[in-house]
Amino acid sequence: MTKIALTIAGSDSGGGAGVQADLRTFAFHKIHGTSAITCVTAQNTVGVTDVAAITPKLVQAQLAAIFDDMSVDAVKTGMLLNQEIIEAVAKFIRERNVHPLVVDPVMVSRAGVQLIDDSAVISLKTSLLPQATIITPNLYEARILSNQEINTVEEMKQAAVTIQKQLGVPVVLIKGGGLSDRYQSPDVWFDGHNGEILTGERIVTKNTHGTGCTLSSAIAANLALGKDLLTAVKEAKHYVTVALQNSLDIGQGNGPVGHFFPLLL
Ligand SMILES: Nc1ncnc2c1ncn2[C@@H]1O[C@H](COP(=O)(O)OP(=O)(O)OP(=O)(O)O)[C@@H](O)[C@H]1O
Numbered sequence: 584m585t586k587i588a589l590t591i592a593g594s595d596s597g598g599g600a601g602v603q604a605d606l607r608t609f610a611f612h613k614i615h616g617t618s619a620i621t622c623v624t625a626q627n628t629v630g631v632t633d634v635a636a637i638t639p640k641l642v643q644a645q646l647a648a649i650f651d652d653m654s655v656d657a658v659k660t661g662m663l664l665n666q667e668i669i670e671a672v673a674k675f676i677r678e679r680n681v682h683p684l685v686v687d688p689v690m691v692s693r694a695g696v697q698l699i700d701d702s703a704v705i706s707l708k709t710s711l712l713p714q715a716t717i718i719t720p721n722l723y724e725a726r727i728l729s730n731q732e733i734n735t736v737e738e739m740k741q742a743a744v745t746i747q748k749q750l751g752v753p754v755v756l757i758k759g760g761g762l763s764d765r766y767q768s769p770d771v772w773f774d775g776h777n778g779e780i781l782t783g784e785r786i787v788t789k790n791t792h793g794t795g796c797t798l799s800s801a802i803a804a805n806l807a808l809g810k811d812l813l814t815a816v817k818e819a820k821h822y823v824t825v826a827l828q829n830s831l832d833i834g835q836g837n838g839p840v841g842h843f844f845p846l847l848l
């Protein structure tokens with residue numbers, strides 16, 4: 584049976600992150616990808632120059648069109664832009680009991696660019712994150728969610744515990760791509776009982792655009808395939824590492840990771 588995954592996220596005109604990265608990741612995992620687009624960004628490898636929201640009504644209509652017709656095996660959320668869209672998505676997820684749900688709480692890109700409105704952070708915390716199966720903040724987002732400084736793996740561990748307990752999310756995975764470690768890119772897992780450091784070789788490349796989107800959509804893809812959560816995360820991290828090894832030197836800034844390495848036909 585063909586498995587189906589859904590991304591609820593923004594469009595990246597440059598094709599490196601957002602819905603474009605998510606659909607490629609689903610396809611790599613041999614999963615049919617569906618999408619509910621929340622906003623359109625004018626973006627390239629250098630940055631975001633403009634953004635426009637899709638109306639919450641149209642976001643909900645996309646979700647209804649998908650769920651009224653298909654059986655969705657796993658869902659991820661990415662850039663949700665504003666409070667109204669977050670509330671509309673959270674309401675749909677609550678009413679339809681949507682799961683498993685991977686929430687990438689996209690607020691700030693690794694380059695430090697703010698990707699959602701200030702008022703949206705509160706809605707994200709109170710309406711959406713508590714419904715997630717797992718959340719995957721980067722270092723900036725984990726700082727905002729835990730209200731603490733994070734510069735080391737030890738501080739990542741403390742922040743993961745704080746976020747898990749305060750928000751009541753089953754599992755928190757803090758991504759360490761933004762750490763200043765030359766050899767490793769560790770992510771920290773905390774599930775309320777066990778903490779784990781997921782180690783990974785650091786790939787030296789400037790072409791890291793889309794790593795966060797790719798990780799969360801690969802986790803959703805692995806969940807759709809029926810893998811348990813920790814296995815889904817470990818395999819997704821490995822996928823991102825190999826995609827970074829095969830990243831594309833496109834554009835003048837940070838190019839995208841390579842989602843389709845070696846494509847054997
Ligand atoms: N240079 C790297 N080498 C190896 N793994 C990396 C590297 N950079 C990021 N990662 C991994 O990529 C995943 C995404 O982490 P990252 O911290 O980059 O998220 P993000 O900030 O949301 O991503 P983005 O750069 O797309 O905004 C994590 O598993 C992280 O460990």
Ligand SMILES: Cc1ncc(COP(=O)(O)O)c(N)n1
Nearest residue numbers: 593600601662793794795796
């Ligand atoms: C439309 C959109 N969604 C998400 C991100 C963050 O991307 P990432 O954290 O993977 O670089 C982005 N730059 N653009």
